[in-house]
Amino acid sequence: MKIIDICAYFVNKPVSGGQVRVFGFNQAMSKHASIEQFSYTPVLMWKKTFVYNKNYKEHIHNHLFYTKGVVLLKILGIRNYDFLVPFIFKFIRAPEKLRDALKKCDIVQVEHPWLLNWISRYTDKPIILVAHNVEYDMQKDFFGSGWGKHLADSIKKNEGRAVRKANLVFAMSEEDKKRLSKLYGIKQNKIVVVPNGTRIKDFEIKLSKQGARKRLGLGRYRSYRNIALFVGATHPPNKEAADFIEKRLAPKMPDVLFLIVGNVCKKKKQGNRICTGAVSDILPYYKAADLAINPVISGSGSNLKMYAYLAGGLPVVTTRKGLRGVDAKPGKEVIVSDLRDFSKSIATLINDKRLQFELRKNSKKIARVYDWGRTTRSSIKYYKQLLKNL
DSSP: OOEEEEEESOOOOOOOOOHHHHHHHHHHTTTEEEEEEEESSOOOOOOEEEEEEEEEEEEEEHHHHHHHHHHHHHHHOOOOOOOGGHHHHHOOOOOOHHHHHHHSSSSEEEEETTTTHHHHSOOOOOEEEESSHHHHHHHHHHHTTTTHHHHHHHHHHHHHHHHHSSEEEEEESHHHHHHHHHHOOOOGGGEEOOOOOOOGGGOOOOOOOHHHHTTTTOGGTTHHHHHHEEOSSSOOOHHHHHIIIIIIIIHOTTEEEEEEEEESSOEETOOOTTEESSOOOOOHHHOSSEEEEEEEOOOOOHHHHHHHHHHHTOOEHHHHHHHHOOOOOOOTBBEEGGGHHHHHHHHHHHHOOHHHHHHHHHHHHHHHBBBBHHHHHHHHHHHHHHHHHO
């Protein structure tokens, strides 16, 4: 089986949740199928093709028109450019390499709705939409009212068109499946849940907690009882969570060191908060931490960080919104709390060694369910069924 994957960003050296999803899933799926990924980006890159294994490679394409559009939006103070992508690609012709690949493939897979309408002009092969989020729900609050409402409406229009045109939709959770069905008036049997995940093997590094702390320069912070980890890329729900940690949570818990990892915030050290900015190797941070937190209250899809927390064997305190897409029992496998009681929930975990032990033990067990290898093996039936029904 040959799959062409279309993506509106590149995934080489994945950092953000979307990149981790695309790379992790495709890398695991390449054991069962041939995957050729065509990624489009406003970022100017010299190297254009990356071969990850014999069955998975990525071609990266730059377009000056795309770059100019994104730069203009940033000058205007608009960081989110997703709504612009479908408009820009009305004026971009698919390269010959992609058109040739489309003729030879069995299935076209499109990440997010932005490029589905564009690619459908070049192929009559079955198309799978990978719905990383319910984009309209996630972004309408970001744009707000006034002229921003028109941008949100354009996202809804594009997403609706993509969901209806696709032959099959992969949703990240049951919640997203039901919402997409209701929002766009399509039958639920057209949507299947293919959850996010992680690769357990990545977390099997031979590094002790003290060794990890020494490597990261955290040895000087021995006066803190525990280190609480939050991981996040630049994404509005993550920014909300990071602000909550810095302004409301950390001041309430001066004996806990809060480690905020990723480009969700700039590198700085202040009181009992350390923001690392983007890091080249995130795995030692999972080893160094005593617990992980996920105080997100908005967004769609599911949080990739949750799967990584669990694979890292960390006890987790999360909001119910942060738990979406993860089938874990509150109180037994993770602690679920609203923001009002978040500090109390963390304190309860810190003071209960037996609870910590149980959650650590259960974390790995849950993570195995969401290992990318297992996810892709269970997904093959959807590809085969799609080809069979056409």
